Amino acid sequence: MIEFRNVGKTYRSLLGNSVKAVEEFSLEVMKGEILGIAGPNGAGKSTLIAMLLGYLRPTTGTLEIDGLPARAYVERNGIGYLSELIAINPKWRADDALARLATLAGIPESRVATRVDEVIAQLGLEEHRAKKVKALSKGNLQRLGLAQALLREERLLILDEPTHGLDPVWTQRFRDIVGQLRSPDRTILIASHNLDELQRLTDRVAIIDHGRLQRVVRTGHGHDQATATRFRIVLVTGLEKMREAFPDAEPAGKGEFAVTVGSLQQLNASLAELIGKGALVASVVPERSALEQQFREAVGESQ
Amino acid sequence: MMAPGGRLAKYALWQFRDFATEKGISLLIIGLLLGFVQLLPFRLPGSPELTTERITRIIGTLANTILLIWVFITVNGIISNDRKLGYYRFLFAKPVRPIQYYGQLWLVYLLGLLTALALVSGLFVVFVGRFNVWNLALYATLLYISLGGIGFFVSAITKHELPVLAGIWLGSSVLRAMYGNDTGWKNRALDLLPPVHIMDGVAVSLMTTGTADLGRVVWIVGYGLLFVGLGLVVLHRRPLGG
Numbered sequence: 001m002i003e004f005r006n007v008g009k010t011y012r013s014l015l016g017n018s019v020k021a022v023e024e025f026s027l028e029v030m031k032g033e034i035l036g037i038a039g040p041n042g043a044g045k046s047t048l049i050a051m052l053l054g055y056l057r058p059t060t061g062t063l064e065i066d067g068l069p070a071r072a073y074v075e076r077n078g079i080g081y082l083s084e085l086i087a088i089n090p091k092w093r094a095d096d097a098l099a100r101l102a103t104l105a106g107i108p109e110s111r112v113a114t115r116v117d118e119v120i121a122q123l124g125l126e127e128h129r130a131k132k133v134k135a136l137s138k139g140n141l142q143r144l145g146l147a148q149a150l151l152r153e154e155r156l157l158i159l160d161e162p163t164h165g166l167d168p169v170w171t172q173r174f175r176d177i178v179g180q181l182r183s184p185d186r187t188i189l190i191a192s193h194n195l196d197e198l199q200r201l202t203d204r205v206a207i208i209d210h211g212r213l214q215r216v217v218r219t220g221h222g223h224d225q226a227t228a229t230r231f232r233i234v235l236v237t238g239l240e241k242m243r244e245a246f247p248d249a250e251p252a253g254k255g256e257f258a259v260t261v262g263s264l265q266q267l268n269a270s271l272a273e274l275i276g277k278g279a280l281v282a283s284v285v286p287e288r289s290a291l292e293q294q295f296r297e298a299v300g301e302s303q
Numbered sequence: 304m305m306a307p308g309g310r311l312a313k314y315a316l317w318q319f320r321d322f323a324t325e326k327g328i329s330l331l332i333i334g335l336l337l338g339f340v341q342l343l344p345f346r347l348p349g350s351p352e353l354t355t356e357r358i359t360r361i362i363g364t365l366a367n368t369i370l371l372i373w374v375f376i377t378v379n380g381i382i383s384n385d386r387k388l389g390y391y392r393f394l395f396a397k398p399v400r401p402i403q404y405y406g407q408l409w410l411v412y413l414l415g416l417l418t419a420l421a422l423v424s425g426l427f428v429v430f431v432g433r434f435n436v437w438n439l440a441l442y443a444t445l446l447y448i449s450l451g452g453i454g455f456f457v458s459a460i461t462k463h464e465l466p467v468l469a470g471i472w473l474g475s476s477v478l479r480a481m482y483g484n485d486t487g488w489k490n491r492a493l494d495l496l497p498p499v500h501i502m503d504g505v506a507v508s509l510m511t512t513g514t515a516d517l518g519r520v521v522w523i524v525g526y527g528l529l530f531v532g533l534g535l536v537v538l539h540r541r542p543l544g545g
Contacts, residue, residue, distance in 0.1 A: 053396055055544030071542070074396060081396035087389030091324065100317045103310050104397040148393060158396075 001156070001187045002029040002052070006061035009047050009211075021047040022211040025061070031155075032184040036198035036205035036219065037191040038291075040299055044211040045191045046084065049160055052189070053081060065156065073156075078105055080154035084161045084191075086145040090134030094125060094144055097133060098151065105152040119147040122177070124170070138165040146174065150181075157181065157188045163197060175201060199291045207298040214298035217291055230287035231267065233257050238279025245274035258287060311403055315411050322377075322415035330373050330416070334423040337372075341365050342431050358434045362427065363510035366439055367503070370446050373419070375468065377412050377447070378454030381405065382538070383462040391543045401543060402535045409455050409531060413447050435513060442509045445523050446502060452527030453497055456534035459541075475499045498523050 009022040022044045029035050039045050050056040051063055054071025065073035073079075088097050098116045107115050120129050123143040128136060136144060142165045149157060159178075163171045178201050181188060192198055198205050199219050207214045235242065235255045242249045242257055249257040261267040267284075275281060345353055345361065353361075382405050385391040395401055420443050424436045453471060457464040475496040482489045483500065501519045508515040 050544045053392075053544075055392070055395070055542055057542050057545070075398055075400050078398035079396045081393065083389075083392045085389055085392070087392055089321075089388075089390060100314065101393060101397060103314050103317065104394060104399050106310055106398055109310075109313065145393075149396075 001031040001033075001066060002027075002189075003064045004028075004048075004061070005063070007048075007051065007058045007063050008060035009044075009051060009056060010059045020211055022051070022058075025208070025211070025213050027206055027213060027216070029187055029189070031187055032182075033204065034178070034182060034188040034190065034202045036202035037189060037208065038193070038195060038198055038205050038295055039208040043209045045208060046160070047211075048208070049158055049189075049191060052158060053079060077156075078152060078154055080149040080152065080157040082145050082149040082157075082159045082162055084164065086141045088133050088141075088144065088148075090132065092133050093129070094131055094133060094136065095120065095129040097144065098148055101148045102151045107152060115151060119150050122150065123147045124173075139167055139170060142166055143170065146177075150177075153186075155186055157186065158191075159189065160191045162190060162192065163194060171197075195289065195292050195295055199289050205291055207295055209299045215294060217294045219291055229262070230258060230260050232283075232285050232287050233259055233271075234282040234284075235274075236280040236282050238274065238277060241274055241277040241279045244277060245270045245279075255282070311399055311407060314404075315407055318408050318411040319415060322412055326377055326412075327415055327419055329376055330419040331422060333372055333376070334369050334419065335426065337369050338365060338423060338427055339430070342427065345431060353432050355433060358432050359510055361431070362434050362439065363507060366442060366510070367506060369423075370420075370443050371450070371472075373416055373443075374447050374450045374454070375465065377416050378409075378451045378458060378468070379465050380458065381408060381412065381455060382458040382534070383464055386543060387462050395543060402538045405455075405459075405538060406531075406535060409451065413444065413451070416447055417443060435510075438509050438513045441513075442506050445505060445509075445520065448527035448531075449498065449502060449523045450527070452530040452534075456530040456537070459534040459537040471497060472499060498526055 004025050004027045007022060007025040008020065010018050010020050012018045025044075025048065037045050037048065047056060051058055052065070052070055054069070054074050063070050066077075068076070092100070095116055098119060099112055102112045102115055103109075120126055123146055125140065125143055125147060128140050128144075133141065133144070142162075146159075146162060149159065162178075163174050166174060175197070178188065178190070190198060190201060195205075203218070203220050205217045205219050207217065232252070233242075233246075233249075233256070235257070239255055242251075246257065246259045246261075249259045252258055259267075259270075261270065271281065271284065342361070342365070344350065380387075385394065391401075394404070417440055420440060421436070424434075424439060428434065428436070450468070450472065454464060454468050457467050457471070461467055476499050478496060479493055479500050482493060484490075498519075501523060505515045505519050505523065
């Protein structure tokens, strides 16, 4: 679906100064895949996305979507795109903005009103539809941005910081929507600083820093749990039994312990032993997700 | 999944609406203010009766000023605003080609300018008497193609087109005044500049007789359309985020 081949982007100023925003970036994104893009500020995520939309041209290498140069693909098919900065004319009404963009997206006239109503309902914007864009709160503006990205059932969705400004209820709702959008015909790219979100939603995460692809982490369902090695266990009773089941357990106060295990099987066996000895377990939480671990390593290595 | 391609022609209605709300009202206010300030003395008690010929002359002079300001306002930000404010991000993620979008916008703005002209002219007719509105519309169209064409190109290459456009127009007028009577290369070089000197002559001719020298009209139209074409080339070659 998407193929980056040695893509590089260098910004040059009129004075001759240059900044390499992306360097030798190669990655293939498959149809039906949900790919996360993670990286610290200034890592090159926005430049990559701008190149995917054809808003910037690579200085080196090639970038193709379905075998077409990126801009040619967008002009032919369109992309469901949510930008980090929701730039919609503040004077437009929310529902008018959606109707306009639905028209540009090629939705037939007879379907525009219906489709606008559908996405407004899907994103819970009913009571805000008649408001001017400038009157929307940050969260509602974000939902409007997401609504316009969902107007047409695009085969490619690019969501840049999609839950930025959303409250916890709508963050969860967004995750449900992405779950519903998952389809063998649709590719979804999500750029986010929120590693927990990427962990939950994506199949793989590309970690970039200093414009370079540092590593690609597989994050598919259950993968993180299987690879996590450090957990925090909270006990209500039987604190004194902890060391018998987990010899290396480190007390962290108030019945909480940090433990390191070799595998999920070992964790379960030790927990069973602990419970068998009469301890009451309140919670078991991975101390750091595999993705977070990998992110720290990748970003650390590149610096 | 839907068939590829957006519905840009239908979007022209939204573009026209944007023109009306964002520029049209300003044009009307400027047109009416300048117009009535200039025309009021002719309607005061004791003023001599206005003949059609006199009205045409007065409106012609007035139109020169008003239409120049109108065209400046109309083309200002036609492309650069979307870049500056980031609106292009959502617009052109849809299956739309920027060159078609902005080419259409340039035409829609011409239509908007002529609509504003029709409204203001109608009020002037009521206020001072009949004059040939069609000739005025023809002049407005020529000015828009000429200055608006250059403005379109400038808006494609810079985010600060108003001072650049004003500089080009003013600079051309000044250089023509300085070197217009020279012989040799200076005079020939002036031909490359916007045809501001021809515009005045064509305006007077159009307003009074309804006709104008075909060669001059072709030069004005060709010059403007050349710059529209150059603007489209820039849009095609220069990515919107660049």
